[in-house]
Amino acid sequence: MDHRPHPLVVQPGEAATVSLADGTFELLVDGGAVSASRLTLAAGADGAPPHHHQRSHEVFYVLGGTMLFRLGDELVTVTQGGVVIVPPGLTHVFGAAEGETADVYVVLSPGIERFGYFERLAAISRGEAEFASLIPEQERYDVHFDDVPAWRHVA
Numbered sequence: 054m055d056h057r058p059h060p061l062v063v064q065p066g067e068a069a070t071v072s073l074a075d076g077t078f079e080l081l082v083d084g085g086a087v088s089a090s091r092l093t094l095a096a097g098a099d100g101a102p103p104h105h106h107q108r109s110h111e112v113f114y115v116l117g118g119t120m121l122f123r124l125g126d127e128l129v130t131v132t133q134g135g136v137v138i139v140p141p142g143l144t145h146v147f148g149a150a151e152g153e154t155a156d157v158y159v160v161l162s163p164g165i166e167r168f169g170y171f172e173r174l175a176a177i178s179r180g181e182a183e184f185a186s187l188i189p190e191q192e193r194y195d196v197h198f199d200d201v202p203a204w205r206h207v208a
Contacts, residue, residue: 061085071171074178075099076149078171088164090171091116094155099148101174102184103201106141109161113137113147118155122147123204144199151205161195170194 063081068091071078075098079091088109094100103123113120115135122129122137123146130150131137139145149155161167170190176182191197 069168071175072179073098073175074180078175080168080171082164083168084164084166086162086164088161088167090159092155092157092159094118094149094157096154097149097151098155099146100155100157101146101196103144103146103199103204104196105144105199106139106161106165106195107197108141108195109163109165110141111139111145112160112162113139114158114160116156116158119150119153120147120155120157121150121205123201123207126207128205128207144201146201146204148205165195167194167196170196 061082069080071080076092076094081091082089092100113122113131113136115131115133117133120131120135122131124137124139125143125145129137170187173182173187173190177184177187187196188198
């Protein structure tokens with residue numbers, strides 16, 4: 054039996070893609086050392102509901118456009134080439150800035166199997182499922198929802 058480490062290579066076109074109402078998720082790696090995806094968002098579109106992770110760090114690298122992040126109580130605008138690292142426990146939410154599109158590479162470490170989460174989130178964004186269907190899955194996907202109404206504004 055070969056016990057040497059084996060790389061994971063995902064070639065262009067091999068990743069699963071999930072369509073959102075205002076963008077797409079390209080699901081690159083699911084679980085293990087990391088979970089990785091690429092998210093493209095239409096101008097001003099939200100990326101995910103406010104949430105935190107209990108076990109994983111989440112890393113965002115902005116490939117293009119402009120992203121708006123709410124990290125705890127702070128609003129931060131990040132442009133192409135910027136990086137955001139969210140530690141476990143910090144409530145965060147993100148989306149494309151108003152009037153801007155966004156393209157972002159997202160990594161969770163350690164990885165959590167989350168393709169099912171992204172598929173359900175996409176169905177919710179298209180009006181095909183109810184948000185309440187994700188509530189019982191918070192622990193499974195390490196996505197714990199937080200109440201942050203009007204997240205794009207800080208009082």
